[in-house]
Amino acid sequence: MILDTGRENSRLKERLERIVREKRISHAYIFEGPSDMDKEAFARGFIKGVLCPKDLGENCGMCSICDKVDHGNHEDITYFRKDGMSVKDAAIESLQEKIKVRPIGERNIMVICDSDTMTPKAQNSLLKTLEEPPGDALIVLLSDNMENLAPTILSRCVKFRIDVQPETVEDEEARRLIGMALKGCRFHEIVREAGDYVRDREKAWLLLDSMERIYRDLAVENGAEVRSYKIEDICGYVDHIEEARLRLKRKMSAEYAMKELLLAITG
Numbered sequence: 001m002i003l004d005t006g007r008e009n010s011r012l013k014e015r016l017e018r019i020v021r022e023k024r025i026s027h028a029y030i031f032e033g034p035s036d037m038d039k040e041a042f043a044r045g046f047i048k049g050v051l052c053p054k055d056l057g058e059n060c061g062m063c064s065i066c067d068k069v070d071h072g073n074h075e076d077i078t079y080f081r082k083d084g085m086s087v088k089d090a091a092i093e094s095l096q097e098k099i100k101v102r103p104i105g106e107r108n109i110m111v112i113c114d115s116d117t118m119t120p121k122a123q124n125s126l127l128k129t130l131e132e133p134p135g136d137a138l139i140v141l142l143s144d145n146m147e148n149l150a151p152t153i154l155s156r157c158v159k160f161r162i163d164v165q166p167e168t169v170e171d172e173e174a175r176r177l178i179g180m181a182l183k184g185c186r187f188h189e190i191v192r193e194a195g196d197y198v199r200d201r202e203k204a205w206l207l208l209d210s211m212e213r214i215y216r217d218l219a220v221e222n223g224a225e226v227r228s229y230k231i232e233d234i235c236g237y238v239d240h241i242e243e244a245r246l247r248l249k250r251k252m253s254a255e256y257a258m259k260e261l262l263l264a265i266t267g
């Protein structure tokens with residue numbers, strides 16, 4: 001079990017377990033999560049899933065490997081942390097040395113904590129490693145805000161957002177509606193499904209927030225999974241959500257604002 005707070009995380013956990021189980025592990029991952037969240041604990045959960053010999057994808061939490069990961073003394077795992085305010089070039093240089101060493105187990109794992117504080121020079125050095133990652137090395141970048149990382153780094157990593165908020169009823173509704181839209185359901189079907197959310201102003205406001213969050217999550221998730229949408233479309237949908245908010249603020253009817261939005265996202 002990787003982590004069990006919030007339904008978003010159990011969804012993320014399932015996806016990570018599936019990636020390991022199906023042996024689709026990429027060379028580099030970015031996990032972005034709130035600053036007050038213990039992202040290293042999250043990374044340890046993922047790493048145990050990768051290394052634990054008992055259950056592919058999951059982890060037993062009891063074997064000697066899981067135990068070493070938990071206690072931070074697994075020989076193949078190295079953590080890099082910031083020195084002062086930032087992760088400096090020296091840390092990345094030592095990563096590059098470490099990653100060349102033959103692992104004791106199946107792979108070297110490098111965890112860069114607070115990776116979004118990397119200096120431009122450090123990011124540049126890391127980019128070279130990400131362009132040609134040696135063997136089965138796995139690089140995990142933990143970050144509060146991945147927008148601080150260079151686009152060239154982002155494009156070479158599989159990105160996940162860890163969300164600690166439990167899913168609300170509006171999130172569930174938004175997820176259902178967005179899912180229908182992405183699957184190509186018709187406008188009137190989606191309006192029917194949305195029910196009171198297209199009539200009640202309060203509900204409409206809440207739904208808009210949930211929809212925006214879900215679209216933003218979709219926009220940062222890339223890589224391993226097959227995508228049925230384009231990033232440009234997703235950004236356009238987020239703009240339409242903002243338009244719907246403006247309409248509500250201008251006291252236009254909730255029905256008008258929401259139907260315009262649903263029309264826009266069903267294309």
Ligand SMILES: [Zn+2]
Nearest residue numbers: 052060063066
């Ligand atoms: Zn284990």
